[in-house]
Amino acid sequence: MRQGESVLQRRISLSEMLDTESFTEVVKGFVELYRVGIKVFDDKGGKIADIKIGNGDFCGYVFSFPEGRRRCTATVGRVKDGPLGLSHGARLPVLEPDQVPHAKGMLTVPCFTGLRYLIVPILWEGDTLGRVVFGPFFPDDLRDFAPKTLTEISEGFDVGNAKSLVEKVRRAPEGTIARVMLHFGQLLQTMLFGGQKMFLTSQLHIEATLDSNRELEERNKRLEDANTKLKELDRLKSAFLATVSHELRTPLTSIIGYSEMLAEGLAGALNGEQLDYVRTIMEKGETLLKLISSILDISQIEAGKVRLNFEPMDALELINSSVSSLKPQTAKKGVVLEAKLPPRMAMVTGDRDRLRQVIVNLLTNAVKFTPKGGKVSVTLTEIQQQPDLNSPGYRILVEDSGVGIPADQFDKIFHSFYQVDSSSTREYGGAGLGLAIVKSFVEGHGGVVRVASEMGKGSRFTLVLPVTPGSQQQVLITPPVTHVGPADDRF
């Protein structure tokens, strides 16, 4: 909901519409040109501009007498704050016929000294925003200076002195001053129009910016709330998966265990057909167990519950043992599996069990997606400086001559439950978790995993691992990072 009242809803004051400094310059120019003082007041009597000329000495002299001061204050008060109507001594000015239609509200206020003021209201859209006061000036029609109203203020009043001082006051017919005033009024209207336009638009610009900002903040808040809710749901999902897969594993272990016992004849000899069936139960049970273990792994990674155990380990042994565990599968499928290893290699630091799982996952994938007669290889490089890591490290390359991965899928294959196309689930099985686990574990070591592939020719996964992970402590693996979060901000 929008808050606050817009500038469009309120009345704008004279001082908001006029740039006081430049307006004063304009007034000054007018005063110097026409040699008559100009005062501009807003509707509350606030002074916007006040430029005097010529009358200072004369008025000062009059003001030096107490009665002069009293009468002067009354006249100035009348001019500044008095009604903009024909009362309190004001009368219509003597105008030439052509001026009359434009002289809306113009008044003449005589001063007790015989001088005169002209007042005109500042009208804007039917409102009176203030007034302009011209004067005092010495009206042409003033014959007998000084009048009695002036001379009577004191017995000590020196008419001769007053006459010489009043010489400096502009002498002109009322109509001439009125003409100047109308001219000034037109200029003022133009300035007000420009000023109003500038004031309203700049204010409105600020209001619009603030309001857009408010709208964005509200939207951000809603998105944040939705995001928090989604994160919570995600956490619940992971917790649920962890519990369920744990609960599934327990009875499954019994199923496999008892099948094993049956197969070994512990409950009596089985005939060939029975043995086949029981072995199938075992085999499928193992597959299911692996799948459940993967789900458990990924859900624990996503729930932030996995810790890596870093200790010295032998990378050559790691590769060899991974390869040998794959031998039965490769033999069965008719795929060649070879390991290319350096002759010797120093010990490195890592979580052996997790890294073994990484390599087995990659090799299992490679074998799975490579047709009969194809070739799978795993290469271990020697330790050398790794630009990817900015530290010494080694590489493990797993290559196959399988179906390949489309380039636009390179990122997605590392997401949980993702498979290049859902039909491959049916053809090749699996839950799409292997690579998500690989990525989490490798990154938990401070390493990187990359993929290169050409459709129909094969794929290559490259692991770049540091000799020593950044932290010697057990590292808590957090969910795979898919975006750059505020945690990466420098300040």
Next chain:
Amino acid sequence: MQLNHAQRELTVKIVYYGPGLSGKTTNLQMVHQRTSPEVRGRLLTVETHDDRTLFFDLLPVFFSTANGFKVKVKLFTVPGQVIHNATRRIVLQGADAVAFIADSRRSAAQENNAYWKNLQENMRENNLDPAQTPIIIQYNKRDLPDTKTDAEIEETRKKGKEPVVGAIAIRGVGVLETLFAVLQSAYRSLEARASLSKAIGLTEKEFLTQVFANIDVTGTELEKVLPQRAPQGAKP
């Protein structure tokens, strides 16, 4: 509406709303042209170099009632371009009635709908009750090819309660009729809300007659509605 008893002043706000380039500013320019300078301010417009309204246009029209109440009618337009939504929302604040300027061309239907929804949203944001803020629909650009037929427009009219006025704003056709309709409905809604006739002694007839007293309605439908008088004010 802003009613200031101390200053004896009533301000009525009318907002011309609608899609970009539907003719909102043109409407105001035409009203300006036909209104006598004594009763209106200057037309304030802020446009970009390609004649698109940047903030708003504002045309104030004012008069005094027989009771000596000062009445100001402020006609605003909103900027039509999508990006100026915040400005549209601000200009809409406190509107007493809205003239929705729609483009009659069939191809513009989607835009009209989008801005209609935008108007409803921004009214909600400004706490303007649609039941108390009347809207008049002006079907502008009736002279262009691909324009909807009268029958089609009649269909649209039947879909809601808003009065519909046809217009060719660029030629002044329907502009004053729209203004009349929107002022009339504004008055009626204010009368229902704030009993203007009792509060300040301003009747609907006086309100409309006074506003249009200084607007040249020659050649418009309003000649039949408003009391006969000698033509005055600016010539079109």
